[in-house]
Amino acid sequence: MARLWRYGLLLSRQRHVAEDLVQATCVRALERAAQFAPGTRMDHWLMSILHSIWLNEIRARRVRHGQGTIEGEQVLSFDGExxxxxxxxxxxxxxxxxxxxxxxxxxxxxxxxxxxxxxxxxxxxxxxxxxxxxxxxxxxxxxxxxxxxxxxxxxxxxxxxx
The missing domain is CATH 1.10.10.10 (Winged helix-like DNA-binding domain superfamily/Winged helix DNA-binding domain)
Structure with a gap:
């Protein structure tokens, strides 16, 4: 979970968003547990799910705001050191x-x-x-x-x- 949270924090730059990403990742992993390939690393599978959820969130933000392509820096905000x-x-x-x-x-x-x-x-x-x-x-x-x-x-x- 800590690795997922760190990755979520790296992508989102916001603690609460990182927590939401981890939660959504866990939910999706449970929903799609049958897709996990035995013998592979679960942490990598979970990071891949988190990355996918993040990309979907960025795309959804663009649509909600009626924006075309934007730089990641514009979407992300940093809540301090x-x-x-x-x-x-x-x-x-x-x-x-x-x-x-x-x-x-x-x-x-x-x-x-x-x-x-x-x-x-x-x-x-x-x-x-x-x-x-x-x-x-x-x-x-x-x-x-x-x-x-x-x-x-x-x-x-x-x-x-x-």
Whole structure:
């Protein structure tokens, strides 16, 4: 459940929406339990369901608002820094990854945070494995353009002479 919630939070950027996504995922999984292929990983199947529900929600929002194609950034809103982002360097990494386009961001999340293989990421996102590799390569190149991460100066040495 925690992995589903993290993925829902990554996609939606809102805690309450992530909770709704996880709940809808569980309901759909129970309704379609017969579609689960024994011998496969249930967590990947559930992430694929969550991803599908999210895409349907984005499409429904567009229809409800009479909009054509829109950037994911316009649909998503961010409710503030995560409480867990207390470590400054981690927050910097998160901001840099967060600045990536949505498709790259979710691919990076599944591959590097959740530890899915490229094939598993491709299955969850329902894209060819080459697309996963391309998104990750592009994301790594974009992240490499940033200057090195900056640590926060130690407050106990602030103002001391050397």
């Amino acid at each position: 995560y409480a867990a982002q207390t470590h400054v360097m981690a927050a910097q990494v998160i901001r840099r990854v967060d600045a990536l386009p949505e498709t790259q961001r979710e691919t990076v999340f599944l591959a590097y945070v959740e530890g899915l293989s490229y094939r598993e990421v491709a299955e969850v996102l329902q894209v060819p494995i080459g697309t996963v590799m391309s998104r990750l390569a592009t994301a790594r190149a974009k992240l490499a353009e940033y200057p090195p991460l900056q640590a926060v100066p130690n407050p106990s040495t602030h103002g001391e002479r050397r």
